[in-house]
Amino acid sequence: MRKIIVGFSLIILLVIGLMGNVSAANATVTLQTEKQEVSKGSKVEISVNLSNVKTTKGVGAFMGTIVYEDKESLKFEKIESQNGWSSAFTYNEDNGKIVINKGSDVTKSETMFKIIFTVTDKAKQNLMVTLKDMTFSEGIEDIEIPNSYIRLTVKEGKPNPEPEPEPEPNPKPGNNEETPGGNNNQNTNGIGNSDKEDNIATGKLPQTGISNIFVVVGIVGAIVLAVILFVRIRMMNFK
Numbered sequence: 741m742r743k744i745i746v747g748f749s750l751i752i753l754l755v756i757g758l759m760g761n762v763s764a765a766n767a768t769v770t771l772q773t774e775k776q777e778v779s780k781g782s783k784v785e786i787s788v789n790l791s792n793v794k795t796t797k798g799v800g801a802f803m804g805t806i807v808y809e810d811k812e813s814l815k816f817e818k819i820e821s822q823n824g825w826s827s828a829f830t831y832n833e834d835n836g837k838i839v840i841n842k843g844s845d846v847t848k849s850e851t852m853f854k855i856i857f858t859v860t861d862k863a864k865q866n867l868m869v870t871l872k873d874m875t876f877s878e879g880i881e882d883i884e885i886p887n888s889y890i891r892l893t894v895k896e897g898k899p900n901p902e903p904e905p906e907p908e909p910n911p912k913p914g915n916n917e918e919t920p921g922g923n924n925n926q927n928t929n930g931i932g933n934s935d936k937e938d939n940i941a942t943g944k945l946p947q948t949g950i951s952n953i954f955v956v957v958g959i960v961g962a963i964v965l966a967v968i969l970f971v972r973i974r975m976m977n978f979k
Contacts, residue, residue: 765883767799767876768792771869771890779895783817784857786869786890791849795878798845802852804874804885806836813863813894817856825852845878859894867892 772787793799802825808814821827821840829840840853855869869892874885 765795765878766792767794767883767885769804769871769874769885769888771871771888773890773892776891777893777895778859780859780861780863782859784814784859784892786855786857787822787851788853788855788871789849789851790846793847793849795845795847795876795883796880797878798847799876799878799883800843800845801839801841801877802874803837803839803877804871806838806855807870807872808836808857809864809867809869811860813860813867814869815858815860817858820854820856822851822853829853859892863894865894867894 768791770789770791772789773784778784790799790802808816816833819829819831819838821829824844825840825842829838831838838853842852857869859867868889870887870889872887874887876883876885
């Protein structure tokens with residue numbers, strides 16, 4: 741009788757242990773974006789992140805439903821798989837259901853995929869994207885995950901255009917250009933003052949001064965020669 745009681749006790753403890761392991765299996769899925777304040781016409785990338793995995797083997801497949809504002813506010817563009825999660829996933833845009841898996845069981849935190857939208861010109865000011873009916877498979881049974889969502893705030897107007905390139909600075913005045921408000925030391929038109937007079941060459945006197953000296957010397961020489969000739973003629977007459 742004692743052996744039977746001990747046997748039943750062990751079975752009960754084993755069942756309780758298995759139930760504890762099953763109930764402890766869990767994981768967390770969060771939605772994240774770089775900016776929750778978006779502009780009309782801009783693209784939004786929402787990352788679907790897996791974390792806090794608590795299972796015996798890890799998770800290898802995911803199923804869920806993407807719910808977002810109607811096409812008047814958000815336009816679905818595509819889904820991009822991340823970190824080795826299958827690129828051959830299944831997504832039904834009509835009902836929002838997605839099924840994606842990975843070859844190995846995952847126990848660490850990582851991004852599974854990204855959802856990419858475009859904010860339309862008719863978007864409401866406050867938007868919300870939700871991932872619901874989420875289930876992970878660990879090979880033994882499915883693990884249900886609570887819903888996850890993210891809120892977006894739409895700014896008025898479209899994204900700011902790219903700034904125009906700044907104009908090139910004005911070139912500095914050249915040697916032959918006159919600076920406004922200043923004196924120009926060089927005469928570019930041949931009229932007015934210059935640093936050096938046109939009739940002065942380096943190391944030479946002005947040409948007009950030279951011609952005047954020659955005239956004076958010529959006149960004096962002619963007078964002296966005339967006086968000498970006059971004296972000689974008088975002396976010859978006295979002889």
